[in-house]
Amino acid sequence: MKVLVAIKRVIDYAVPVRVRPDKAGVEALLPKLSMNPFCEIALEEAVRLKERGVAAEVVAVSVGPPHFQDTLRTALAMGADRAVHVPLTAEVVALQAAAAAGGGEGGAGAGGAAAAASSESPLQPLGVARVLAALAGREGAGLVLLGKQAIDDDCNQTGQMLAGLLGWPQATFASKLELELGGKGSGGGAAAAAAAARVTREVDGGLEVLSLPLPAVVTADLRLNTPRFVTLPAMMRAKKRPIESAPLESLGLSPADVAPALALLRVEEPPARAAGTRVGGVEELVRRLREEARVL
Amino acid sequence: MIPALITAGLRRGARSLQLGFIATQARQASTLLYVEHNGEGAVAPATLSAAAAANQHLPGQLEALVCGSGDTVKRAAEAAARLPGVSKVWLASDASLAHPLAETHAHLLSSLATKQKPSHVLAASTAQGRNVLPRAAALLATQPVTDVVKIVDDNTFVRPIYAGNAFATVQYRPPPAIRVVTVRPTAFPLDQTAAAAAAGSSAASPAAPVEPVPPELLAPLAGLPAAKWESADVRSTGRPELGSAKVVVCGGRALKSAENFAMLEQLADLLGGAVGASRAAVDAGYVANDLQVGQTGKVVAPDLYIGVGISGAIQHLAGMKDSRTIVAINNDGEAPIFSVADYGLEADLFKAVPELIEAVKKAKQQ
Numbered sequence: 001m002k003v004l005v006a007i008k009r010v011i012d013y014a015v016p017v018r019v020r021p022d023k024a025g026v027e028a029l030l031p032k033l034s035m036n037p038f039c040e041i042a043l044e045e046a047v048r049l050k051e052r053g054v055a056a057e058v059v060a061v062s063v064g065p066p067h068f069q070d071t072l073r074t075a076l077a078m079g080a081d082r083a084v085h086v087p088l089t090a091e092v093v094a095l096q097a098a099a100a101a102g103g104g105e106g107g108a109g110a111g112g113a114a115a116a117a118s119s120e121s122p123l124q125p126l127g128v129a130r131v132l133a134a135l136a137g138r139e140g141a142g143l144v145l146l147g148k149q150a151i152d153d154d155c156n157q158t159g160q161m162l163a164g165l166l167g168w169p170q171a172t173f174a175s176k177l178e179l180e181l182g183g184k185g186s187g188g189g190a191a192a193a194a195a196a197a198r199v200t201r202e203v204d205g206g207l208e209v210l211s212l213p214l215p216a217v218v219t220a221d222l223r224l225n226t227p228r229f230v231t232l233p234a235m236m237r238a239k240k241r242p243i244e245s246a247p248l249e250s251l252g253l254s255p256a257d258v259a260p261a262l263a264l265l266r267v268e269e270p271p272a273r274a275a276g277t278r279v280g281g282v283e284e285l286v287r288r289l290r291e292e293a294r295v296l
Numbered sequence: 297m298i299p300a301l302i303t304a305g306l307r308r309g310a311r312s313l314q315l316g317f318i319a320t321q322a323r324q325a326s327t328l329l330y331v332e333h334n335g336e337g338a339v340a341p342a343t344l345s346a347a348a349a350a351n352q353h354l355p356g357q358l359e360a361l362v363c364g365s366g367d368t369v370k371r372a373a374e375a376a377a378r379l380p381g382v383s384k385v386w387l388a389s390d391a392s393l394a395h396p397l398a399e400t401h402a403h404l405l406s407s408l409a410t411k412q413k414p415s416h417v418l419a420a421s422t423a424q425g426r427n428v429l430p431r432a433a434a435l436l437a438t439q440p441v442t443d444v445v446k447i448v449d450d451n452t453f454v455r456p457i458y459a460g461n462a463f464a465t466v467q468y469r470p471p472p473a474i475r476v477v478t479v480r481p482t483a484f485p486l487d488q489t490a491a492a493a494a495a496g497s498s499a500a501s502p503a504a505p506v507e508p509v510p511p512e513l514l515a516p517l518a519g520l521p522a523a524k525w526e527s528a529d530v531r532s533t534g535r536p537e538l539g540s541a542k543v544v545v546c547g548g549r550a551l552k553s554a555e556n557f558a559m560l561e562q563l564a565d566l567l568g569g570a571v572g573a574s575r576a577a578v579d580a581g582y583v584a585n586d587l588q589v590g591q592t593g594k595v596v597a598p599d600l601y602i603g604v605g606i607s608g609a610i611q612h613l614a615g616m617k618d619s620r621t622i623v624a625i626n627n628d629g630e631a632p633i634f635s636v637a638d639y640g641l642e643a644d645l646f647k648a649v650p651e652l653i654e655a656v657k658k659a660k661q662q
Contacts, residue, residue, distance in 0.1 A: 156443075
């Protein structure tokens with residue numbers, strides 16, 4: 001069975017961000033971009049499936065600006081067999097910027113231009129899900145693994161939308177994934193064919209276990225695994241390996257299919273909290289909670 | 297123009313005219329609310345917040361869809377019918393809907409939306425809402441907006457990005473036929489009637505009609521490739537639900553063990569609150585995963601948040617910094633949590649928490 005893993009490149013989780021003075025987006029205080037932590041977990045799970053002999057091939061895919069290829073190299077170094085990059089051409093980026101800037105009230109123009117110029121992908125989850133659906137079809141994937149959310153847009157949508165577009169079952173927020181084998185695959189060296197995925201999901205109030213007929217879409221929660229470190233030799237080897245470029249047209253998609261439906265009007269700082277005070281002891285804390293804050 | 301408005305008004309029925317809807321809003325404006333309910337026929341508190349968001353910020357009628365099976369779903373539909381502002385409840389009762397599986401729930405939600413053509417499909421941004429709504433949106437070929445904290449107008453919404461370090465205002469351009477939105481429950485407070493309706497009180501607003509969804513919408517559900525529900529392990533602590541509790545006591549890695557969390561449970565029980573945790577405490581195995589507060593866990597905004605032995609990483613702050621009053625107890629005076637705390641106590645938690653428990657007990661007796 002072939003496993004497809006979707007990868008996004010984001011500002012590193014440990015790097016503080018602040019709103020740009022023109023309110024058109026955020027900027028990172030350090031120029032460090034990394035694989036989205038949830039994508040890393042999804043990829044680690046796919047590589048483990050291969051190591052256990054249940055996945056025949058792991059294909060890392062990413063759709064976005066050219067620099068997303070660097071993150072696909074990291075994916076190869078972590079153990080992906082192949083990497084496919086769906087580039088955003090200048091035409092697509094221009095279309096995105098025009099859509100974001102067009103037809104609105106004041107202050108809207110900056111948003112699109114900023115998205116096009118910044119390190120962020122201007123794509124929104126519906127566009128990404130359409131590209132992933134086309135890739136899943138082309139590759140004949142039996143399982144698509146994604147992170148549960150990207151830590152930049154915090155949308156938590158792409159996996160669910162992909163499953164909806166494909167008409168496949170979904171298990172989101174997975175903290176455990178087991179593949180149940182349906183029989184040995186034919187041919188020498190082929191991995192055993194998996195029939196169903198048994199997934200433990202993190203839900204409000206506890207855990208839930210689902211059994212999904214394959215093909216299916218699974219999104220990874222933090223607790224699914226601990227991703228391995230990438231070694232320097234692995235990274236050096238990965239640098240020499242090719243990354244396939246699959247333009248939108250080759251997947252039967254047009255720029256309009258990935259155009260954003262939502263224009264980013266502005267980005268603002270969260271409301272600042274009034275400065276707090278230090279208290280000298282528990283007695284003072286309780287007194288002030290009663291008398292000032294009135295919460296006790 | 298005017299005849300068109302009158303027709304629209306008539307189409308919405310006498311009830312909406314009584315409620316005084318202004319017909320200058322979008323002609324077909326209406327909201328379809330996806331209702332989450334527990335296993336006992338009560339509407340989830342988060343859904344009440346979503347209903348409040350629709351009542352206060354979205355024009356037109358509010359209809360609710362309740363999916364499930366058996367007696368439970370009927371009771372949940374009756375409870376939903378008493379929610380303020382709800383003008384009709386669609387009851388979908390089918391074996392395939394017994395558990396909130398995204399495949400069947402999203403399919404039904406999208407097919408009802410296609411039939412009824414609401415301007416908005418709305419749900420609370422809970423684990424269930426986030427699982428079902430994006431799938432329904434894909435079936436409707438719409439980009440959804442999730443975790444909305446402010447509704448500016450029909451097409452314009454504010455949502456947090458980068459772990460709550462920025463707020464993005466986004467707008468549908470051009471407006472789609474159906475906008476799919478999930479709202480952050482803590483950003484839309486409830487009124488008293490909503491709370492009474494949730495409690496199943498018949499003194500709450502009069503019940504709206506409950507109508508079964510057309511059978512032709514249920515028929516395709518049986519043939520869908522869908523997950524099979526196997527089991528659930530849901531804890532019941534008797535404490536208020538973390539997401540809607542008025543008081544939340546959170547512990548971090550500094551608690552050092554699961555046993556020491558008992559201290560926080562005692563404090564929470566004394567204050568009528570819930571217990572939460574940082575990711576570090578969850579990863580160390582001190583408490584269950586679903587108690588995690590933060591960007592990837594629960595978002596809380598209680599009246600009183602007490603962070604004990606929590607340093608205040610940005611991912612944790614994302615889940616609690618909208619709390620009304622924040623108290624931090626930490627022995628590291630440089631911990632980032634002190635920058636958002638209204639009251640900071642630099643002290644050893646193993647000494648301060650027992651003292652706090654005694655002081656609160658004493659204060660309660662006064």
